[in-house]
Amino acid sequence: MTALFDVILPVFLVVGFGYLVCWRKWLTEVAVDGVMRFAQNFALPVLLFSAIARLDLGANYNPLLLLAFYCGAILSFLLGVALARYWLKRPIEDAIAIGFVCLFSNSLLLGVPITERAYGAEALVGNFTIISIHSPLLYTFGITAMEFARAQGQNLPLGRVALRALSGVLHTPLVIGILCGFAMNLMGLAGLVMPDGFWAAVTMMSSAALPAALFGLGGILYRYRPEGEMRAIALCCFGSLLLHPAVTFGLGKLFALSIAEMRSAVVTAAMPPGVNAYLFAALYGVAKRVSASAVLVATGLSILTVWFWLGALP
Template sequence: MQALLDVILPVFLVIGFGYVAVWRGFFTAQGVDALMKFSQNFAIPCLLFSAIANLDLTTSLDTRLLISFYAGAASGFALGTLGAYYIFKRGIEDSIAIGFCCLFSNSVLLGLAINERAYGPEALAGAYAIIAFHSPFCYGVGITAMEIARNRGGSPLTMIRGVARAMFRNVLVLAIIAGFIVNLGGITLPGVLRDGLDLVIRAALPTALFALGGVLMHYKPEGDARVIAMICFISLLIHPAVTFTFGTALSVPSDTFKTTVLTAAMAPGVNGYIFANMYGRAKRVAATSVLVATALTILTAWMWLMALG
């Protein structure tokens, strides 16, 4: 119970403030959209850029950690896509969008906030190692699968061009690439630039959590209930369970093992809806899944915290 009170509820209180503020008319939908654009297009990219630029790659990029997390993510995508296609008889493009919801856990807005409160700032190195590859990996898998489905019988060059165009328009991917360039190139940023970045970074998580609450207020609990239940089950239980199994088998160090499993246990991120909206497929299911799974994370994250000790 103490973990629920100390770690999880403060994060969801900020989300709840955003939800209630929009619901009761204290904050406009346009204001929330502006906050989300600021957080997703400016503050979060600054956070990721700074984190990757200052990450100790020799110690943080543990291949065992990455294999454990992304084996779980890939399993989620495969199960979600196949389940939607074969069990629920959705079209292939709808199925890929549904699978993407099972693939893209909310590693930044929820993952960083809950991990920091659970294990302290020093535990975030493992989370940042995951995040460094999260958007490139997930969008790479999702966009490639969708472009293959959309270009059945078409030119491979057209498919490759579509994948590259979509990837390099993603500001999170660009921020991560820039961070790696600074890190690997040994580039030292001017102090005034670092200070400016730090000011923006401090606003990143609270602003994004508040805006997430406001955005979720517009997501009505509608859609195929069975498909939504499948997405929640895969995202909140299967993904972390596979990560836990691989992490145990590969002997991931205990300090990063907990962070890895807890990050895998997060609800689908808003990117699940963004991806569905980008292709105009399964948008209602994706939106509702983000809402329902985010609410369920209060209980499932508590469960995983208890299981991890």
């Protein structure tokens, strides 16, 4: 019970506070959108910039850690697409959007604060290793799959489809923050060091990122209602909350990951789908109700499932 009350509930209380504020109309939807836009477009990219800039790229990039996490993510996507297409009889574009919900865990807004509260700030190295390629890799994967599905019968060149996918990813603020972090990291290896005042400003901006994002997430979730096909919502919850972390846990054991790496990988994999999973569906205008409802339902259920996975970890 300690993990539930001391680790998980504080994070979800901030989300719940944002939900309450929006429900009681103490802030307008426009104001909540402003908070979320600040968090997603500015504060969170700065947080990622800071974390990636200070990573020890040689020591922390264990390919087995990344393989354990992303094999679970891709398997969840493939199962989600297959069942949505052949069991639920959804169009291929809908199936890809549902698969993306199973694929894209809320690694930053929820995974980082829960890991930090459970194991301390020093345990976040593995989280940021995963997050450093999370958005670039999975957005590229999802956008490419969707573009290829939409290009069927249009005879679009392969290069044009790939370029469209890459362009969409590179314009994402979180990806820009990650790429700038890598650039700063390499500059540091070359002996170019930024002054302390610069890093003090980065720290101030970073410290606002997670509270603002969690509060804004609660406000955004208030707008969604559990509606649409409940079997599709259940499929998304199963893929994101159970299958992904189970595969990651099993592969982590097989690969003999360290305790710290297992914690980062499994906790990150156990996170519910983030709002970006809905935004992906909204971008293409497919499966929006299912995606929005799955984000809301899975976020609520994750209070219990994350508690289970924390108990299963050393």
